Each structure stands twice: as C-alpha cells, then as structure tokens.
Amino acid sequence: MSSMDTVEIPKTREQRLRKHRDLLVESIRANILPALAQQGFAIVPRTHPPVDPKSVGIFPFGQLRRARPDGGIDMVEIQLMTYQRAAFRINACAVPKEGMRTLGGHRNTEECLALGVHDLEMYACPKWWIWFSLWFWRFRSPAHAEYEKLALRVAGLLPEIEQALSERKLGPHVRRLVLSARLR
Secondary structure, three states: OOHHHHHHHHHHHHHHHHHHHHHHHHHHHHHHHHHHHHOOOEEEOOOOOOOOOHHHHHOOOOEEEEEOOOOOEEEEEEEEOOOOOOEEEEEEEEEOOOOEEEOOEEEOHHHHHHHOOOOEEEOOEOOOOEOEEOOOOOOOOOOHHHHHHHHHHHHHHOHHHHHHHHHOOOOOOEEEOOOOOOOO
C-alpha cells in the first residue's frame, strides 16, 4: 500500500459523509423549515459572528423565532451533529419578555436569544438522546428519497414542539433540560 492509498481512504470517507450531510440539509430545507414557517417561525440571521466558527456548520439555518402573545419570543434551532455526520436534533425555548435565569445568572430576552439558550430538545428517542438520522451501513450510498422520508417524518412531529412551547406539555420526542445551579 503506497502513501497515496492511505491518503485517499480518509478523503473518500469524508466525501461520502459530506454527501450524506448535504442530502440531509437539503431535505431539512425542503420539508422542516416550511413546516416551521407555517407555525409562524421566521429565520433570523445572526447579527454578530459566532464565537466558534464550527458553530456555523452545526447551526446552518440560523435561529427561527416568533413573537408570543405575552410579549416573549419562541426560539427554535436545528442543530446538526459535528464532524460531517448526517444527524440532527431540534432545540427550542419560550423566552419570556423579562428574560430567564440561567446558570450564568439572569439574562434578558436579547441575551438569551444571542446565546441560543434552550430548555427543550427534540430527539428520535429522548430517553437515550438518539438524534434524528438514518441507519448507516458501511457501504451504503446516500439516497435522496430516504432523507426526504426522514425529514417528512420529523416535520410530522413538530406539533410536539408547538405543544411544549405553548402548553408546556412534553410529547414522546421532546425532552426538557433541567439546568440547576447549586447555590452555596
């Protein structure tokens, strides 16, 4: 095996992973983002550059926000898995107009949105923190139709996010994060 062969194998694997991820992103854009838009969410571009450049690849769709009747803001983010893996979860939060108490202290609404504070996460299986993805076999070639089915399935689960944000009731795919700080 020559040195060129050893270089080619990781490149091929990276290209294959990128192709799977690109198909996933395309399917999310075509199916999940329009479903969130129907619920009143709109994409809000980031006003400042991210602290970590890797976060641009993890959150390629930016934040989706909508105004609440009580003056607060509902926020949703679609988070892709790191290292070009084709998997995602959905983060959400209902930020009250007076802000929230976080581990870093009290934050106003704008600070919470800028930091991407969330207390709800949607998974394929929240008990085991399993992200939405396709089963990956070693020699499987990416198929657009399979990623479309996955995105359509997740789009059908979005009412659980709506219910968690408005009624504070958790569906079978939504998990509430408990961020508690020990006071001394």
